[in-house]
Amino acid sequence: MKSLRHAAQFIVPALLALGAAAGFLVLAVARRVVTPMRKVPDTEILAIDTGAQTIELGRTLDTELPGRYGLFTTGTYGYVKLGAVLSADSTTVRRKLLTKIEPGASVDRGASFSGSYYTSPSELHLRWENVLIGSPAGPCPAWFFPASSSTWVIQVHGRGTTRSECLRAVPVLHAAGLPNLVVSYRNDGEAPRTRAGAYALGASEWRDVDAAIAYALRHGAERVVLMGWSMGGAVSLQASVSSGNRHRIAGVILESPVVDWRTVLRFQAKLLRVRPPLPDLAMSALQLPLTARLSGADEPILFDRLDMVARADELAAPILILHSDDDGFVPVDASRALQEARPDLVTMPRFTVARHTKLWNYDERGWSTAITSWLADQSLSASA
Template identity: 60%
Template sequence: MNSSRHAAIRSAAPALVVGLRLAIGGLTALLAAVLAVWGLVAIRVARRVVTPAQREADTHIVDLDTAAQTITLTRTPDTVLPGRYGLFTSGTESYLKLGSVLSEDEATVKRKLLTHVGADTRLQRDAAFSGWYYDSPDQLHLPYSSELIGSALGPCPAWLFPAGDGDVWAIQIHGRGTDRTECLRAVPVFEALGITSLLVSYRNDGIGPRSRSGTYALGAAEWRDVDAAIGFARRRGARRIVLMGWSMGGAIALQTALSSAHGDLIAAIVLESPVVDWRVVLHYQAQLTRIPQPIAGLALSALRSSWGTGLTGADAPIPFDRLDVIARSGELRHPILILHSDDDGFVPSDASHDLVVARPDLVTLQVFDTARHTKLWNYDQERWTRAISDWLRAQGLTSDASGGSAA
């Protein structure tokens, strides 16, 4: 009986081995397929990080009342914000200025129109809510000129708003997926303080020159174009420079301050909703869009590695360590004012808080809430203006004789 049982086991053993091999082979193939999918998704995520963003619809027009001059939008965390904003549209109008919220419910928000629209206005349903408000330098009713700033890649168009005696200049740097128009909101603040404003463009922003790949370096290369703008200001008589960066422009401003050959001219830095450490931002965005952390990690590896440039389309690996200003806080030597909303929704304020802790001798943080990303001026213009004006006066960086507050 035992011998027959052993014989049965011996006869079954080959089949068991074959079964195990098939199972292992199947699991290996499944694992390889999963990893391949993860890799493809990670490369797609990485490409999106460095590819200049196109404006995307983030709300829908539900109703346009040309008689009452109101517009009703689908409700989002942005469209419900109090204050003045802009709306990118398509149809017979491409941009509208929006005023206060008139009514709201769980699904929609009705706002006052500050751009007059006629009865024959026809708009497509998709729209993009914006903090720009001003969409042309002419709307500021201030003297300005269009300039070309020479950089290593080619001319970078800029707007120059002269003010005061020309001693102090504010060089403003816009964020990712936008252009210099984003910065127009701050020009009247600087003008009232007697500070000349230079609103710059930089490589691959759609206005400045294009690099070989046409991709962002997240501040690691763009700062060179801002450095060229500082050289331009110096040749025009500037003796002190205030760098102001919005969102990714904040990362560019910080890299300029850390690397510029004109560092002696930089007197202060103002940052609005800034990127201080890209890894914090990218991990936050991964969580927000429900991208698994292993995929986010693969995307970061592709972005920072030489092997990844061929897959992401970037000109060079992204030096995340060099872009981490918390880790490099000991190298900072200019006073910094940060304005950041704790419910930013795109660039978390954690790194801004960390920078204050790391350099309390240099960094002042004005914390907002509810204001969302780069919409602090729109949400509370009076506080935003006062914060910048008072801080610049404290740094001795104004040439206004009256000492009054900027309007």
């Protein structure tokens, strides 16, 4: 409450002093934080050879890396899978196409490079079913992959993506005997929309994950492991300290997680050349009822409550953090700080080179081994 009163004393006079135009800019930055994003083209397709089934892309820090990835496109194909780097120079990268593109197909130049390799659960060749989870927001669709253990994994996707992001983890978790519940949550484009249709950065979405925990416990689970990707990490951490069933949470796996939103938003503002004090003014605006509503949020977002380094003493379950030093989108600093704050709970093997939520894509073996070893160490795998 003290920090909230401080924000109120700070933001309103600041907006008045800045004037209408600057105040509008602050609210615009705040709105960008909470508005669900559509995929923005970040990759240029330069050429496609349908005979050799190769694709030439503009070279970026993402497109130059080895591994398997996805490319969201427009035209005849909405999505294609990419394989190995075949050649590269200072400005271009030529990769193998794993999705066959037919001669004469139309593929636009603008595309979005992604770690979301699988788009459908049927691609995994495992038994699965569609289920609905009743949450406070309404019925949230989920995929359920049954397995032998009474410990279920509940996977939570990140910001601007859908639950298909999580499919990469299903095979390694299923091989450990763990059932997977891959969930959606409010305002993600699959689950119900709230009045404003805005993200709460984990402050509200955790309630949908809490409903998923209750669903798992009603359907045979004795314990659950939460696995959160990017913003899904923030959602999972909130659930781990707020759920009425938190004593049934046996572990948390965090993939490229948001552990503290202030660190992330300041970093991303710098990437976008948004100068101080705009990021902090925008976060302050999101904490107050009036300016939060003007920013498009359903309700105020209290950033102190989303800072899990500051709340580290509240954590009780063992945590595995998978986060690359070279993430490039969500800096690794807060993850390291959480490990330092709770070395008794947090395991954090070092990863480098891989980009945000693309550790599986770049180093599938190392990533899978880290998960398998941690599950065994925590006696969470079915064979343990």
